[in-house]
Amino acid sequence: MPHDGNESTKPPSDPALRVKALESLLVEKGLVDPETLDLLVDTYEHKIGPQNGARVVARAWLDQDFKSSIKIDCSSIIKQVFGFEGRQGEHIIAVENTSKTHNVVVCTLCSCYPWTVLGLPPVWYKSAPYRARIVEDPRSVLAEFGTDIPLDKNILVWDSTSELRYLVIPERPRGTEGWSEEQLITLITRNSMIGVELAKDPAS
Amino acid sequence: MTKIDSFSLLNKQPCDDEGPVFAEPWHAQAFALAVHLSESGLFSWKEWSQTINDEIIKAQNAGDLDLGNTYYEHWLNALELLVRKKGIFNFEELVKRKEKWRDAYLQTPHGDPVKLTPSNDGY
Structure with missing residues (x-):
């Protein structure tokens, strides 16, 4: 076992948490589709340049x-x-x-x-x-x-x-x-x- | 302000042939959120540019050297501001949800996927 099962996960940086907050709220409101977000990231990381x-x-x-x-x-x-x-x-x-x-x-x-x-x-x-x-x-x-x-x-x-x-x-x-x-x-x-x-x- | 060294140090990223497009995963998520919301019509791209420009000036006035490495912080500020302006959520909701995520991390054993647990407060 590489980790003690009781060890908690370190939260990411404050801005990263803010983005997670925004994203999860927007997804719940139906204003954002997680698959579209993934596709956008992938496009800009790999296809458009x-x-x-x-x-x-x-x-x-x-x-x-x-x-x-x-x-x-x-x-x-x-x-x-x-x-x-x-x-x-x-x-x-x-x-x-x-x-x-x-x-x-x-x-x-x-x-x-x-x-x-x-x-x-x-x-x-x-x-x-x-x-x-x-x-x-x-x-x-x-x-x-x-x-x-x-x-x-x-x-x-x-x-x-x-x-x-x-x-x-x-x-x-x-x-x-x-x-x-x-x-x-x-x-x-x-x-x-x-x-x-x-x-x-x-x-x- | 020193001249070239202020930006030559940063010259290699992002979106270079060799480098990553986004320095951190949250940059990518914040980027995609703004593009997605603008495409779905929550705000126009012109409105977006104006808002991020205002955020950059605000940050500069508050002492940010604005060397490009804080760009996605301005981006995130602009995103939160526009979402609030459009009446989608208020500041309190955003803060509450952020803290909920923080707690979720702290309560998740290392290595397990972090998920928000449903609660009665609606956030």
Whole structure:
């Protein structure tokens, strides 16, 4: 016997107990279905994530028409093409990095984020220092991520809202001519689609 | 406030290719509750964003450095507030139920599943 049968179970943290309280009351009132909750958690843990966004970006690198359309209305197109659908009725538009402009995304209010294509945001995205500093001094914040943007390149900072969110299309790295969509996907990271990093260098 | 170290330390999670999406199980449950309630129409996502934004500001004013690691605490505060605002339960009911869960843990032998026992008080 690994345990003494009389030893009690240590309660979890206070917030964990608060969540259990809410959930059990809501289930009893019929406002929440436990199976739907489990499915939501599973979906966000395993099925929705930056791999969705990487697919969209790789397609955009290969298909000019696709790229033009997601710069106008990314949410409708990706629903149509890939079946990726937003849950909060939010719109996503894609913003493209070019030789003249670098784009980076923030939500200064809370942490609105294009869940459909990137999953849930990383902790730093939700932190007050990032939310404030990327607006005040984007170049130095990007440098701290190891991303040096030349001084002659403009940096545009996009502030997300609950209704409009942004996906950055990083510049396609040199040396990837003739690459397939599947190969290109391997170069596209979550951070490159938030705009704090560049796509991976195929040589590295 | 120190610059990068305030968020670079946290840079690895969640939802990275390598890392867990939710740092703790209750984060996942709280997340799913809000999405579920908004989908079922108890509140709109816009209402949700506004409420969590207010909670973040409140926490910052109370001294929270708001480095992202307390995000789900704001999330939970917003969830409780909206549920109360919508008249689903009051604060007392939530606290009472929380304590009931705590007791259930303490009364359950280690290793057994923890369940709430039915009682006459309705909570």
